[in-house]
Amino acid sequence: MAFLEKNIAPKSALEADGPDEQYLALSGDWTVSTIADAERELTGLTLDKKRLTCIDVSKIEHLDTSGAWLIHRTRGRLEFEGRKVGLTGVSPVRKTLFEEIENHHPPSWKPDRDGFSVAGFLEATGRQMVDVYQDALAMLHILGSLGLVLSTVLLQPKRLRSISIAVQFDRSCIGAVPIVALMSFLIGAIISQQGGFYLRQFGADIFVVDLAGILVLREIGVILTAIMVAGRSGSAFTAELGAMRMQEEVDALHVIGLSVTEVLVLPRILALMIALPILTFISDVSALFGSGIVTWAYLDIPPAAFLTQLQAAITINTLVVGLVKAPFMALIVGLIACVEGLKVEGSSESLGRHTTMSVVKAIFLVIVVDGFFAMFFAAIGV
Numbered sequence: 001m002a003f004l005e006k007n008i009a010p011k012s013a014l015e016a017d018g019p020d021e022q023y024l025a026l027s028g029d030w031t032v033s034t035i036a037d038a039e040r041e042l043t044g045l046t047l048d049k050k051r052l053t054c055i056d057v058s059k060i061e062h063l064d065t066s067g068a069w070l071i072h073r074t075r076g077r078l079e080f081e082g083r084k085v086g087l088t089g090v091s092p093v094r095k096t097l098f099e100e101i102e103n104h105h106p107p108s109w110k111p112d113r114d115g116f117s118v119a120g121f122l123e124a125t126g127r128q129m130v131d132v133y134q135d136a137l138a139m140l141h142i143l144g145s146l147g148l149v150l151s152t153v154l155l156q157p158k159r160l161r162s163i164s165i166a167v168q169f170d171r172s173c174i175g176a177v178p179i180v181a182l183m184s185f186l187i188g189a190i191i192s193q194q195g196g197f198y199l200r201q202f203g204a205d206i207f208v209v210d211l212a213g214i215l216v217l218r219e220i221g222v223i224l225t226a227i228m229v230a231g232r233s234g235s236a237f238t239a240e241l242g243a244m245r246m247q248e249e250v251d252a253l254h255v256i257g258l259s260v261t262e263v264l265v266l267p268r269i270l271a272l273m274i275a276l277p278i279l280t281f282i283s284d285v286s287a288l289f290g291s292g293i294v295t296w297a298y299l300d301i302p303p304a305a306f307l308t309q310l311q312a313a314i315t316i317n318t319l320v321v322g323l324v325k326a327p328f329m330a331l332i333v334g335l336i337a338c339v340e341g342l343k344v345e346g347s348s349e350s351l352g353r354h355t356t357m358s359v360v361k362a363i364f365l366v367i368v369v370d371g372f373f374a375m376f377f378a379a380i381g382v
Contacts, residue, residue: 213288237337240341264338272330
């Protein structure tokens with residue numbers, strides 16, 4: 001039996017039970033304050049990797065996460081180099097500590113790959129497709145849960161949280177009116193200025209009114225509003241739910257028997273589906289007002305002529321086509337925001353990442369859905 005002892009808190013000893021067996025006995029304090037000395041002593045030991053079978057921790061007086069991690073890392077290194085090594089003398093409390101360290105093992109470091117790799121490209125593509133599939137499943141899960149809650153609310157109207165819906169409507173609609181109106185006014189003015197600049201060359205100035213009216217009412221108004229709502233309200237929903245996840249408030253709702261969908265998701269999505277058509281109408285009016293101002297100042301088309309040409313260019317269907325899209329886009333923005341918020345883990349980095357992903361995914365799907373609507377309305381001749 002060979003010992004190695006120094007005048008330090010952690011102490012180690014090598015003991016042999018037989019010709020082919022040897023165990024490492026540890027003692028003293030293995031804490032963050034003594035971990036440097038412990039690591040130096042372990043490094044100085046001459047270990048027979050082929051004979052070492054067990055690490056005894058029963059004589060350790062004080063052990064924290066730092067010491068347990070050093071023991072776990074030493075054990076793993078020995079196993080990697082030659083022989084299966086076990087732990088003995090582990091109390092139930094320390095066993096839990098070692099199990100947690102094993103479950104939260106840091107990922108292995110991988111060097112950055114230089115240049116293009118077909119295997120790397122296929123791997124990244126596969127991972128992205130898996131992520132898309134999981135996101136689709138999560139959205140379908142929330143959508144199904146939302147339908148179930150709605151059916152329950154229809155049978156029991158008292159369960160509808162009208163105050164929560166009113167609060168969310170105030171935040172997502174009333175609070176968004178100034179920025180939506182301002183942005184739409186500027187977009188309408190830019191469309192008329194650019195359209196008038198090119199149409200004037202052909203003597204077709206008056207058709208700027210047709211261009212602005214149809215483009216704003218059918219496409220630009222609803223898309224612009226949905227994008228601003230995704231960036232403003234969608235990110236807020238994700239941040240709110242993510243913060244609740246970090247503070248375990250969502251888990252608390254589960255514990256007391258309340259439905260997360262009914263309490264948190266339904267009021268936000270209903271408020272957004274009511275708010276977006278209203279904001280779209282405000283956006284349309286603001287954009288047409290900006291267009292009228294520019295055509296009057298830049299193209300010398302007076303307001304009376306602008307309104308007359310606008311009435312000839314558009315119909316009620318032109319307005320309805322844009323407004324019909326709004327609830328569906330609101331549903332998409334709300335679902336993505338809630339799904340990403342409920343996926344947040346216990347770190348601020350996760351909160352920021354999922355908030356960014358919520359906005360990006362919502363804007364992408366809003367544009368995709370608008371394309372499908374455009375093809376649908378073209379197919380039915382509207």
